[in-house]
Amino acid sequence: MSNAAARFQRLHAELRARICLLDYPPGTRLSEETLAAEFGTSRTPLRRVLARLEDEGLLTSRHGVGTLVTDVDLAEMAQVYALRLELAQLAGQLSPLPVTPEVLTELRGYIARGEALVAAPQPRAFAALNMDYHAFGLSLTGNAALRETAERLYYRTARIWLKSIPHMDLAAECGIFLSEMRDTETALLAGDPQAAALIRRAHISMSVKRMSR
DSSP: OOOHHHHHHHHHHHHHHHHHTTOOOOOOOEEEHHHHHHHHHHHHHHHHHHHHHTTTTTTEETTEEEEEEEEOOHHHHHHHHHHHHHHHHTTSSSSSSOOHHHHHHHHHHHHHHHHHHHHSHHHHHHHHHHHHHHHHHTBBBHHHHHHHHHHHHHHHHHHHHHGGGGOOHHHHHHHHHHHHHHHHHHHHHHHHTHHHHHHHHHHHHHHHHHHHH
8 A cells, every 4th residue: 555545544543533533523514724734634635535535425515614523324324234243243254364463462452451441431431442343243254245345334324323422321232342343352362253143144133232222
């Protein structure tokens, strides 16, 4: 990957994370001038990043207003989650990658973060771990098309967690999340990525039901 492409990916990932962690709440206007100054870049690559985020449904451009952060479409969310359930299962079936010691070490790092959350629940840290762990799950498949589609759908609805947490039992959610990661470790230690994918699918399904209450 070229330096320019790497910078694009880093900037895109940073702005996407800020949107999904509600550092930029829905309705926030993003200033090209301010962002270009902050990241030390020209407006041309920045506009490419903003265009990609708009294509992903996280931003919208309004004539005479500028670039605004969108809100989560609750009607769309149900359809997105229905598709995410199927993709989660496919991640264990399509081109599963070997479970290496490095993979297990990375997973144990997430488990350690989960244990810290159970000890001291924090909404933003919970959402950040959820985002990082989702990326880890996708890293277990070598199917690039599946990874790209699943990632795109995930970030369309990622903000719903932080918006829903005030109405949920955060401590219980942290415990459930930790249980998922530990179950996944057991599956991967057995060399069974398909079982790990089914665990992820089940937890996504249960999470949706809890958020819908």
